[in-house]
Amino acid sequence: MNALNAQWLIRSQSIVTLAAGMIYPYYLLFLKNAGNSYSKYGLAFAVFTVSSAAVSQWLAPRLDRHGVRMLAASSLGMAAVMLAFPWVMSYGLVLVLQLVMGICNAMQKMSERLLIADHTQHGSRGVVIGSFHFWTSAASGFAVILGGFLIDWLTIDALFYASALLYALSAWAVWRYGRHGAGRAAAAESQRAAHRQL
Amino acid sequence: MKKSIALLLLAALSLYVYVRNDVPDQDPYAITDYSRLHPVKVERVVKGQEERQLVAIVQEARQKGLTVSIAGQRHSQGGHTYYKDGIVVDMTSFNRILAVDPARKTVRVQAGATWKDVQDAVNPYGLAVKTKQSQNIFTVGGSISINAHGRDIRNGSLIKSVESFRLLTADGQIKQVSRTENADLFPLALGGYGLFGIILDVTLTLADDEMYRITSDRMSVGEYSAYFQNRVKSNPDIRLHLARISVAPDSFLTDMYAINYTVDRSIPLRGHDRLNEGERLVIPTKLMFNLNRSFDWGKNVFWDLQKRFFGTQQGTVISRNNAMRSESGFMEYREAGKNDLLQEYFIPPDELSAFVEDFKAVLRSESMNLLNITVRYVNRDEEAKLSYAREDMFALVCLFNVPLTEQGQTQMKQSVQRILDAVMKHRGTYYLPYAPYASLDQFRAMYPNYGVFFNKKDEYDPEHLFMNYFYENYRGE
Numbered sequence: 001m002n003a004l005n006a007q008w009l010i011r012s013q014s015i016v017t018l019a020a021g022m023i024y025p026y027y028l029l030f031l032k033n034a035g036n037s038y039s040k041y042g043l044a045f046a047v048f049t050v051s052s053a054a055v056s057q058w059l060a061p062r063l064d065r066h067g068v069r070m071l072a073a074s075s076l077g078m079a080a081v082m083l084a085f086p087w088v089m090s091y092g093l094v095l096v097l098q099l100v101m102g103i104c105n106a107m108q109k110m111s112e113r114l115l116i117a118d119h120t121q122h123g124s125r126g127v128v129i130g131s132f133h134f135w136t137s138a139a140s141g142f143a144v145i146l147g148g149f150l151i152d153w154l155t156i157d158a159l160f161y162a163s164a165l166l167y168a169l170s171a172w173a174v175w176r177y178g179r180h181g182a183g184r185a186a187a188a189e190s191q192r193a194a195h196r197q198l
Numbered sequence: 199m200k201k202s203i204a205l206l207l208l209a210a211l212s213l214y215v216y217v218r219n220d221v222p223d224q225d226p227y228a229i230t231d232y233s234r235l236h237p238v239k240v241e242r243v244v245k246g247q248e249e250r251q252l253v254a255i256v257q258e259a260r261q262k263g264l265t266v267s268i269a270g271q272r273h274s275q276g277g278h279t280y281y282k283d284g285i286v287v288d289m290t291s292f293n294r295i296l297a298v299d300p301a302r303k304t305v306r307v308q309a310g311a312t313w314k315d316v317q318d319a320v321n322p323y324g325l326a327v328k329t330k331q332s333q334n335i336f337t338v339g340g341s342i343s344i345n346a347h348g349r350d351i352r353n354g355s356l357i358k359s360v361e362s363f364r365l366l367t368a369d370g371q372i373k374q375v376s377r378t379e380n381a382d383l384f385p386l387a388l389g390g391y392g393l394f395g396i397i398l399d400v401t402l403t404l405a406d407d408e409m410y411r412i413t414s415d416r417m418s419v420g421e422y423s424a425y426f427q428n429r430v431k432s433n434p435d436i437r438l439h440l441a442r443i444s445v446a447p448d449s450f451l452t453d454m455y456a457i458n459y460t461v462d463r464s465i466p467l468r469g470h471d472r473l474n475e476g477e478r479l480v481i482p483t484k485l486m487f488n489l490n491r492s493f494d495w496g497k498n499v500f501w502d503l504q505k506r507f508f509g510t511q512q513g514t515v516i517s518r519n520n521a522m523r524s525e526s527g528f529m530e531y532r533e534a535g536k537n538d539l540l541q542e543y544f545i546p547p548d549e550l551s552a553f554v555e556d557f558k559a560v561l562r563s564e565s566m567n568l569l570n571i572t573v574r575y576v577n578r579d580e581e582a583k584l585s586y587a588r589e590d591m592f593a594l595v596c597l598f599n600v601p602l603t604e605q606g607q608t609q610m611k612q613s614v615q616r617i618l619d620a621v622m623k624h625r626g627t628y629y630l631p632y633a634p635y636a637s638l639d640q641f642r643a644m645y646p647n648y649g650v651f652f653n654k655k656d657e658y659d660p661e662h663l664f665m666n667y668f669y670e671n672y673r674g675e
């Protein structure tokens with residue numbers, strides 16, 4: 001396995017960080033406004049972590065078989081949440097969306113780690129992981145600056161919609177290339193297994 | 199290689215954003231107002247919480263020789279709400295609704311409450327505000343301190359709906375002020391731009407909430423005065439009215455359309471009076487407004503779309519409270535080094551078309567980016583010492599996109615002074631909550647009571663504890 005096989009992953013996850021990086025700092029401002037007090041703001045975040053932790057235990061046994069599906073589902077889920085945010089008019093609904101985002105976060109983080117591991121080999125992971133980190137960080141750098149311009153020019157709602165579009169795009173990228181890539185990874189894995197048997 | 203290019207690009211982009219925003223109007227540590235003009239550092243900003251605390255602030259300022267400025271939503275545009283090295287009292291957290299009296303049709307509110315707070319409180323009783331600005335984002339204290347006016351054409355300027363208020367004066371006393379108690383202070387503090395003390399709470403008289411049917415008509419500027427006189431003012435069922443004058447190059451200062459809100463008694467209020475929350479279509483409207491701001495063709499398209507939009511509104515019904523909470527989200531504008539600033543001219547109806555001709559001539563020879571003109575009507579009301587409606591007036595609210603640089607501001611000042619000469623020629627006045635481009639002579643000519651106003655300021659506040667740039671700009675001497 002080499003870096004090339006992980007390229008679809010890097011690309012799709014760069015789109016995800018673009019989408020996330022674009023909205024995240026501004027989303028925090030939005031949440032703070034929704035919360036009024038800092039403890040309410042804190043609670044919104046706690047809901048996110050609790051749902052993320054809880055669902056991870058349900059996902060864990062399914063992760064190995066459904067990694068790519070989970071990655072795509074998390075992007076789709078985030079796209080839906082981003083579309084919903086501008087229409088939310090109550091703190092209760094903000095909590096519901098935080099909960100859904102917690103679930104998406106667990107799916108995304110877990111499957112991303114799994115797929116990195118699947119597409120790299122012990123002893124040669126550094127380069128791929130470095131590359132992965134570089135592109136995803138750089139993407140969020142661009143995203144956050146663009147996000148600022150977009151809000152100034154339009155509105156924060158427009159940013160939510162733009163982010164939804166990017167999440168949908170990344171879901172498509174994962175689905176399109178991931179299955180293919182995952183297929184190759186599986187083939188390579190069985191080849192390796194065959195070698196080991198020899 | 200690819201990575202280095204990406205990093206370089208990111209660094210360059212960051213640098214560009216830094217440089218672009220490294221202008222005084224974007225300094226997060228300085229205080230300014232809606233205009234972003236004249237940012238300064240202040241001693242501190244204190245959130246108003248309770249009466250005792252406000253009294254203590256006034257006493258502390260007196261002892262330490264500090265100034266106090268009073269701020270609501272800070273939508274005034276001439277440094278009315280702050281002063282260098284002084285204390286700013288932010289009244290927006292002093293915002294409780296104290297009492298609604300449906301029998302007397304009054305509401306008593308703390309001065310930091312916004313019109314939205316008031317509307318939310320009185321709507322369930324079938325009541326509505328008599329006079330206010332078009333939008334409901336402003337505080338009651340900030341609005342009575344500038345004596346606001348709006349779409350209502352029957353209830354005069356805002357001072358008329360104020361029954362009484364309590365005022366914390368420079369000596370630390372709290373005075374009940376009405377037309378019968380401490381009556382001297384009534385026309386001073388209302389339209390007093392925060393110079394006579396902190397208004398703590400206010401009793402306002404209310405109108406009934408009603409159902410209106412919207413109609414709109416198109417006309418030329420030359421036809422408008424007669425139209426208003428014969429078709430609008432003479433029909434007592436028309437309660438709210440506004441008009442717009444085109445700023446599009448194709449119909450520059452000639453084309454107009456007017457919108458009337460006529461009482462429709464056949465529609466019951468109940469079931470139709472739910473308050474509109476949130477704003478619709480902000481993204482496309484803001485996009486259109488950006489084009490209107492940036493291009494001549496954008497102005498033509500925007501004007502056409504506006505006319506078409508109001509065509510589709512023809513015949514729709516709306517409650518008074520909803521008609522008096524118009525949208526503002528699309529106007530937000532944060533571009534570094536530039537801003538959209540308001541200027542407003544009051545012109546007697548018989549002078550309107552002649553004034554607009556002179557106005558057009560000035561605008562053609564100065565390169566000003568005029569984005570919008572709305573027209574309202576205010577009845578003669580000379581109660582406030584600094585009254586702007588010495589006779590019945592059309593108010594022309596003009597929104598200009600202006601550079602905030604020193605050079606740009608000097609240019610703007612010259613241009614506005616030329617406009618003000620035309621205003622004076624036609625017996626007009628201008629509005630004081632906005633950037634003070636007028637010369638001192640122009641101010642004094644249009645506000646002949648200025649002497650009384652400032653002498654009274656000295657009398658009630660000899661040490662000039664309550665201070666802001668409105669005072670500094672217009673006091674003179």
Ligand SMILES: Cc1cc2nc3c(=O)[nH]c(=O)nc-3n(C[C@H](O)[C@H](O)[C@H](O)COP(=O)(O)OP(=O)(O)OC[C@H]3O[C@@H](n4cnc5c(N)ncnc54)[C@H](O)[C@@H]3O)c2cc1C
Nearest residue numbers: 270271272273274309331337339340343346347391392397
């Ligand atoms: C987009 C826009 C639209 C506008 N439309 C209209 C309109 O349709 N009609 C109209 O008449 N005006 C209009 N204005 C002007 C607006 O009404 C004034 O700027 C008004 O003062 C805004 O209220 P505020 O709460 O922001 O007051 P601020 O700007 O915070 O304060 C205004 C003045 O009131 C004083 N003040 C505030 N609170 C108190 C208090 N509690 N006690 C004593 N003094 C106090 C301040 O010291 C200051 O001098 C508009 C302004 C903007 C920016």
